[in-house]
Amino acid sequence: MLTAYNYQEFLSSSFLKKESNKTNRDIMDSVKKIIDDIQDKGDRALLGYIEKFDGVIPENLLVSREERKAAWKLVDTKTITALRNAAENIKSFHQKQLQNSRIMQQDENIYAGQLYRPIERVGIYVPGGTASYPSSVLMNAIPAVLAGVENVSMATPVRNGQPINPVLLVAADIVGVHNIYKVGGVQAIAAFAYGTETIPSVDKIVGPGNAYVAAAKALVYGDVGIDMIAGPSEVAIVADESANASYVAADLIAQAEHDPSARAILFSLSAELIDRVNDELKNQCSVLPREEIATEALNVNGASVLVSDIDQAFELCNAVAPEHLEIQTERPLECLGKVKHAGSVFLGHYTPEALGDYYAGPNHVLPTSGTAKFSSGLSVDDFIKKTTFLYYSEAALKDASEDVMQLAKQEQLEGHSRAIEKRIK
Amino acid sequence: MLTAYNYQEFLSSSFLKKESNKTNRDIMDSVKKIIDDIQDKGDRALLGYIEKFDGVIPENLLVSREERKAAWKLVDTKTITALRNAAENIKSFHQKQLQNSRIMQQDENIYAGQLYRPIERVGIYVPGGTASYPSSVLMNAIPAVLAGVENVSMATPVRNGQPINPVLLVAADIVGVHNIYKVGGVQAIAAFAYGTETIPSVDKIVGPGNAYVAAAKALVYGDVGIDMIAGPSEVAIVADESANASYVAADLIAQAEHDPSARAILFSLSAELIDRVNDELKNQCSVLPREEIATEALNVNGASVLVSDIDQAFELCNAVAPEHLEIQTERPLECLGKVKHAGSVFLGHYTPEALGDYYAGPNHVLPTSGTAKFSSGLSVDDFIKKTTFLYYSEAALKDASEDVMQLAKQEQLEGHSRAIEKRIK
Structure with a gap:
């Protein structure tokens, strides 16, 4: 069900194309x-x-x-x-x-x-x-x-x-x-x-x-x-031989059942795992209430990428900058340092995205469509403004005055310069 | 040169109207x-x-x-x-x-x-x-x-x-x-x-x-x-009897010389100060290289508001949410707690905005047109993304499973529930 890619093919795939999210x-x-x-x-x-x-x-x-x-x-x-x-x-x-x-x-x-x-x-x-x-x-x-x-x-x-x-x-x-x-x-x-x-x-x-x-x-x-302009939801899973195909498939399906345009990408270090995941996807989808949606999403926007090592997996994964990133490897915490761009990361075999969607604590409002390269999930910071403040004494202003007036003159803003001059003369 | 307002008049003035910044x-x-x-x-x-x-x-x-x-x-x-x-x-x-x-x-x-x-x-x-x-x-x-x-x-x-x-x-x-x-x-x-x-x-x-x-x-x-979609630059000055009319005028002019659509607002606790500032504006503008721009800005978008006390000044000022706020009062630091919405604050008689525009340290890329109500000036944070991460052990997932599955079912996302179920059975 997942379209198979190798490293090179994935690099030139539509998953890495910068497409405009703009509404028509x-x-x-x-x-x-x-x-x-x-x-x-x-x-x-x-x-x-x-x-x-x-x-x-x-x-x-x-x-x-x-x-x-x-x-x-x-x-x-x-x-x-x-x-x-x-x-x-x-x-x-x-x-x-x-x-x-x-x-x-x-x-x-x-x-x-x-x-x-x-x-x-x-x-x-x-x-x-x-x-x-x-x-x-x-x-x-x-x-x-x-x-x-x-x-x-x-x-x-x-x-x-x-x-x-x-x-x-x-x-x-x-x-x-x-x-x-x-x-x-x-x-x-x-x-x-x-x-x-x-x-x-x-x-x-x-x-x-x-x-x-x-x-x-x-x-x-x-x-x-x-907050943001959100696109379709997406998950990327980095998995090695230690991964359980049934868990991987279940998580890809949980993503896919949202929407036919949801994206689900598996970066696997094992070819065998990819085969087993595909089998699981078929079996698990067949008994899913939202079978049709999930199957369409997986067929159209699902991908499996066989990578040669963990660094290659993260190179591609960072290029995608997925909304959700699951790391189902033997030593997931050791991979955390390799994550450059992602909305939220789920580590290990017992941390399915669904746990974070509802319950664990991190926010589920996350940047989609590669926007994790420049933006973050919702947090307290989104409801706070930072106002800078500044106080200079007369002596401090005097010390700074020559430089400030020089820069103001460079920009031909004489009024700026005079606002300093008036105070120090 | 500044259009005179009292408290009530200012409340219904165009300075507090939410106008769309949208380009045509x-x-x-x-x-x-x-x-x-x-x-x-x-x-x-x-x-x-x-x-x-x-x-x-x-x-x-x-x-x-x-x-x-x-x-x-x-x-x-x-x-x-x-x-x-x-x-x-x-x-x-x-x-x-x-x-x-x-x-x-x-x-x-x-x-x-x-x-x-x-x-x-x-x-x-x-x-x-x-x-x-x-x-x-x-x-x-x-x-x-x-x-x-x-x-x-x-x-x-x-x-x-x-x-x-x-x-x-x-x-x-x-x-x-x-x-x-x-x-x-x-x-x-x-x-x-x-x-x-x-x-x-x-x-x-x-x-x-x-x-x-x-x-x-x-x-x-x-x-x-x-970063933001910036409108015309603006300054609001809160001043009491201790303010030097010549400094106040110089700072209003420094703002006004940017652009005929720049805004300069004086909230004054003293009627006499307003008169003196207006006199200073005339004198100082007449010898300014960018006289025409500054004069137009002050005449069209300049305002003086006579307020009854400092709290009234800040009530109006917070409603404007000015890009730059100067507090030229006797005890400026004591006013800092009254600031709710502003891009950047300049405290005291010797901290003209020009000092911050060029030199002192705080950023000069600031929210304009009232957007300080929901956004901040440029900072290191604008170039950082925060990616949340989560690890649950098998035992922790088991503890959480019942609640998570209940919520998933409420949202009719059975695939989400099964991603948990598969791991705990």
């Missing part, structure tokens, strides 16, 4: 129109689009206390416990990312450093329908709340008057989401970006979504912050 | 065409655009060692000393931002943390012509080099065969820029983003530019990283 112009144009409309006309336009795309305008856009309370009665205790335990682990991991303001220099004449301050208002987008993931609520909200964001809002669509998945509401309560709005798609992004009478604007929008939501985030980027 | 569609379309062309046809298209926009195709796009060496003879020693001293200060400040990989958890069964890894290849854009700023080279390159970026490239246009400003080349040498290419505008951004035969692609593009460069950066964002 048609989508962009229609999305822009919705955003402009909502920015201009507020609630009136917003409600119109909700009716158009989701069938029914909810009585109240803001989910009420009663609705949130009622959700708890609809979720079984096993799920509530699992959510609580996951939230604890995620909190514990992210808490350790918190940092203090820093002082870079402090002497008699100069005081300089960085203030760490939280973003004030954040909006989390949570898709509805089959891709309605409570784990997304945990992963997006926890770092925001820990960072000290004052207001964490959430938006999720209500289709044809159907109630919101109660597990989402319970997850939102567990992590402390302040407001939840019944609005989805481009409308939600536009409302968060520019505000309407009912939905206050936020400073940053995070969370997954379909191609339209992604286009909307790209369009409002700059007016508000966004 | 016409610019976007023409910029997209250039990018697509260069992505498709490489050097052939690139050279065509260089000829079209800059008049002459340089013999070699890559600045030679000889050209770089020759530049040193064309720059006076006073400037070289000033550049070296500035570079030292900027290095010293940014060095203290460097962080180590972190371990969040490490016990018998679980090992989890974050790897800090540099971006591999960075491209710095440096505008040509009158806005050719050597300080930009220092501010953009130093954090990249300190972060451990392997290849720092720079692109700057050569107009009509004119040589590159030698101060730029000297600055690039001082900070260790690896390659310099003679290409500007949208062409440079496209070449950095997608690579051509002559110019290798990079992973992240940083640096200022005009509206076309900004549009190009917005369009390639996602395929490569970018």
